[in-house]
Amino acid sequence: MVFANYIAMCLIFGTTFLAIKVGIDAGAPPFFSAGIRFFLAGLILFAVMAWKKQAPLSILLRKEMVFTGICLTFGVFATLYWAEQHLSSGIAAVLSATAPLMVMLLQTGLSRQKLSASSWAGCLIGFGGVILLLLPGLTFSFSMLWVAGCIAVLFGQVFYSAGAVYSRRVSQQFKDVSPITLNAAQMMYGGILLLIASAFTEQVHMEFLLSPQAVLSLLYLIFVGSMMGHTIFYWLVAKTNPVFPSTWLYISPLIALALGVALYQEPLYLSSLAGGIAIIAGIVMINWKTLQQLVAKKAPIRHAESPTK
Incomplete structure (x- = not known):
């Protein structure tokens, strides 16, 4: 059951990037659609928990x-939704x-601790990977919007x-409150801020809701991406430990990259x-020690970070 739910979570989080892209391409205003997604998902989850x-x-x-x-x-998805107007879902x-x-x-900066050699190597390799990702927009078909989109995602x-x-x-401060409740509350506030940003920057024409692609994208992101994905994440935290579910970050991006190419004909250099x-x-190199502890089933108990996709 744990393994099946883990695979489901990776697939869900891996497909949300393509779902965002489909909605935006169908005419959904980025900030408005993101705001509706997270406010409604947070509201429904909070109501269930209440x-x-x-x-x-x-x-x-x-x-x-x-x-x-x-x-x-707000900070993560305002930039991501805007960027996916100009980037493929896989690159995002x-x-x-x-x-x-x-x-x-x-x-490391806050604690002023020294990084291990493997962590520094991981930083350098990861930074090199970002440069490689930027190359198509800089060389093959120079596009300032491509570069701006990449920078926006990184800023997020x-x-x-x-x-x-x-x-x-x-x-730690709210130990007696369910992590699902905390996540629902922050999604509601983030959604409200996204809607405020939309009110000041976008002209929202509700005709986009006549597009089946836009509606299906929004419904999928609300009920599957935000509600189901996050619920599975916290279920896995309860059944295993806070480290194991977070390893979706190593798998879902490559799933998103493959889906974008296979299902949406996105270019892949x-x-x-x-x-x-x-x-x-x-x-992986940065988190090598944690992964070794996970394999040894001795992962330290830490509070999991909220999933964002």
Whole structure:
């Protein structure tokens, strides 16, 4: 059951990037569709948890939920949805996989601890992978929007890294509150901020809802991507440990890359493929000790970061 749910989670998170791309290509305004997705997903999840008496309404009045919503939902997905207007879903997914690298660099900077040789090597390999991913937009068909999209996704992961580090402290502060409830609350706030951004920057014409692709994309992202994916993630945390479910970051980007090419005829350059593999290899090297502990079934118990896809 654990293995089956793990595979399902990797597939879900791997398909969300393509679902975002399909919706945007069908005319869905990026900020508006992202805002609707996360506000409704958070609202439904929070209502379910409240019905189970596991979601105190007072949690919605805490500033911590606003801060995590800014970082883990608004900052990450405002940039991702905007970027997928100009990037393939596979490239966006692989660039999003740099999040653990940025989390490690931020934690190291805050704690002033020295990195191991393998971690430094992983950083360099991961950085090299990002450069390889950028090459097609710089050489084969120079596009400032391509480069801007790549930079936007990477900038979103800076928000994610700050939110991931901060959310660990929040989860310690609210030990008696379910992680699903905390995640639902921050998604609601993030969704509201995305809708506010849409109101100031986009002209929303509801005709996009007449497109079956746009509607199916939105429904899939709400119920499968946000609600089902996150629920499986926290179920795996409860059944295994906080480390194991997070390894989806090593698998889902490559799933997204393959799906984009196979199902959506997205272009794939050899340098992009090499860059994607290099980024994943770098992340594995950075987390090598943790993965060894996981294999040995001695992974330290830490509070899991909220999944973002």
